[in-house]
Amino acid sequence: MTKRILITGSSRGIGKAVALKLAESGFDIAMHYYQNISAAQETQHALEQLGVSVSCLKFDIADRAAAKQAIEQDIEQHGAYYGVILNAGINCDTAFPAMTESEWDSVVHTNLDGFYNVIHPTVMPMVQARQGGRIVTMASVSGIAGNRGQVNYSASKAGIIGATKALSLELAKRKITVNCIAPGLIETDMVSDIPKDMVNSIVPMRRMGKASEIAGLANFLMSDDAAYITRQVISVNGGMI
Numbered sequence: 001m002t003k004r005i006l007i008t009g010s011s012r013g014i015g016k017a018v019a020l021k022l023a024e025s026g027f028d029i030a031m032h033y034y035q036n037i038s039a040a041q042e043t044q045h046a047l048e049q050l051g052v053s054v055s056c057l058k059f060d061i062a063d064r065a066a067a068k069q070a071i072e073q074d075i076e077q078h079g080a081y082y083g084v085i086l087n088a089g090i091n092c093d094t095a096f097p098a099m100t101e102s103e104w105d106s107v108v109h110t111n112l113d114g115f116y117n118v119i120h121p122t123v124m125p126m127v128q129a130r131q132g133g134r135i136v137t138m139a140s141v142s143g144i145a146g147n148r149g150q151v152n153y154s155a156s157k158a159g160i161i162g163a164t165k166a167l168s169l170e171l172a173k174r175k176i177t178v179n180c181i182a183p184g185l186i187e188t189d190m191v192s193d194i195p196k197d198m199v200n201s202i203v204p205m206r207r208m209g210k211a212s213e214i215a216g217l218a219n220f221l222m223s224d225d226a227a228y229i230t231r232q233v234i235s236v237n238g239g240m241i
Contacts, residue, residue: 002026002027002028002052002053003027003028003082003083004027004028004029004030004053004078004079004081004082004083005022005027005028005029005030005081005082005083005084005085005134005222006030006032006057006071006074006081006083006084006085006118006122007019007022007029007030007031007032007084007085007087008032008061008085008086008087008088008114008118009032009033009034009061009087009088009089010029010031010032010033010043010085010087011031011032011033011036011039011040011042011043012036012039012043012189013188013189013190013211014087014138014183014186014188014211014214014215015031015032015085015087015088016039016043016211017210017211017212017214017215018085018087018211018214018215018218018219019031019043019047020043020046020047020050020215021212021215021216021218021219022215022218022219022222023047023050023052023054024050025219025222025223026052027052027082027083027222028052028053028054028078029047029052029053029054029055030054030055030056030057030074030078030081031043031044031047031054031055031056031057032056032057032058032059032061032088033056033057033058034058034059034060034061034088037058040056040058044056053078055074055077055078057070057071057074058070061088061089061110061113061114061117061118062109062110062113062114062117063117064113064116064117067114067117067118067121068117068120068121071118071121071122072121075121075122075125079125079129080122080125080126080128080129081122081125081126081133082126082129082131082132082133082134082222083133083134083135083136083222084118084119084122084126084133084134084135084136085135085136085137085138085218085222086114086115086118086119086135086136086137086138086160087138088114088118089110089111089114089138089156090106090107090110090111091107091150091153091190092106092107092152092153093149093150093153094149095148095149096151099151099152103152104152107152107153107156108152108155108156108159110156111153111156111157111159111160112156112159112160112163115137115159115160115163115164119135119167123171126174126176127171127174127176132174132175132176132177132227133171133174133175133176133177134176134177134221134222134226135164135167135171135176135177135178135179136178136179136180136181136218136221136222137160137161137163137164137178137179137180137181138160138180138181138182138183139157139158139160139161139164139180139181139182139233140153140154140157140182140183140184141182141183141184141185141235141237141240141241142154142157143156143157143158143159143160143161143182144158144161144182144233144235144241145240145241157182160180161180161182161233164178164179164180164231164233165178165180165231165233168230168231169231172230172231175227177221177226177227177229177230178230178231179221179226179229179230179231179232179233179234180232180233180234181214181217181218181221181233181234181236182233182234182235182236182237183209183214183235183236183237184203184209184235184236184237184238184240185199185202185203185208185209185237185238185240186208186209186210186211186213186214186236187208187209187210187211188211191208194208202240203237203238203239203240204238204239204240205238205239206238207238208238209236209237209238213236214236217234217236221234
C-alpha cells in the first residue's frame with residue numbers, strides 16, 4: 001500500500017517543493033492550503049501529473065475545529081497518514097517595542113497552536129495503523145538563535161522545537177520519528193525583499209537556499225533510511241549558525 005503524507009502550506013514555496021519531491025518518490029499526498037485556491041489547483045495538477053493520488057484540504061491551521069474536521073474527514077476517506085510535515089506558518093516582523101498585541105498573538109498562536117491543531121488529530125490514527133511513521137516540523141534559524149525584529153516569530157519557532165523534541169520521546173517506541181528542519185534564508189516570498197548584499201553579509205555561503213534543498217532533506221526524513229533519526233533539529237542555513 002502506498003504511503004500517504006500530509007503537508008501543510010503546500011500550495012507554494014517550500015511546501016510545494018516538498019510535496020513535489022515526495023510525489024517523485026512515490027508517496028501519495030494530502031496537500032493543504034488556506035487562501036490561494038489558484039496556487040493550490042496548480043500544485044494539485046502538478047502532483048497528479050506525477051502519477052500519485054492527491055487529496056486537497058482547505059483550512060486555517062489556527063482554527064482548531066476546522067483543522068480537526070478537515071483532517072479527520074480526510075483520514076476517514078483515505079486512511080491514516082504515514083507522515084506529516086508541518087510547514088504552514090506566518091510571520092509579522094517588527095521591533096519588539098513597537099510590536100502590537102495582535103502582531104504577537106497572531107504569529108505565536110498561528111505557528112505554535114498549529115502544531116497541536118494539525119498534528120494532534122493525526123497521531124492516534126498513525127499509532128493505530130502500526131506501521132511506524134514520520135513527523136517533520138519546520139522551525140527556523142530564528143527559533144535557534146533569535147533574530148532582530150522577530151521576537152514573536154522566534155518565540156513561536158523555539159516553541160515548535162521544544163514540542164517536537166518532547167513528542168519524539170512519546171512516539172519513539174511506536175517507530176514514529178519526529179524531527180525538525182530549521183531553514184535559514186530560503187528563496188520564498190517571505191524573504192523576497194532582502195537585499196543581496198545583506199544576504200552575502202550574514203550567510204557564509206553568500207546565497208539564499210533553494211526550496212528544493214529543504215525538500216531533499218524532508219524527503220530523506222520520510223524515507224526508510226531515516227528510521228533511526230528522531231528528536232533532531234537539522235539546520236539548513238548555509239552556515240549562518
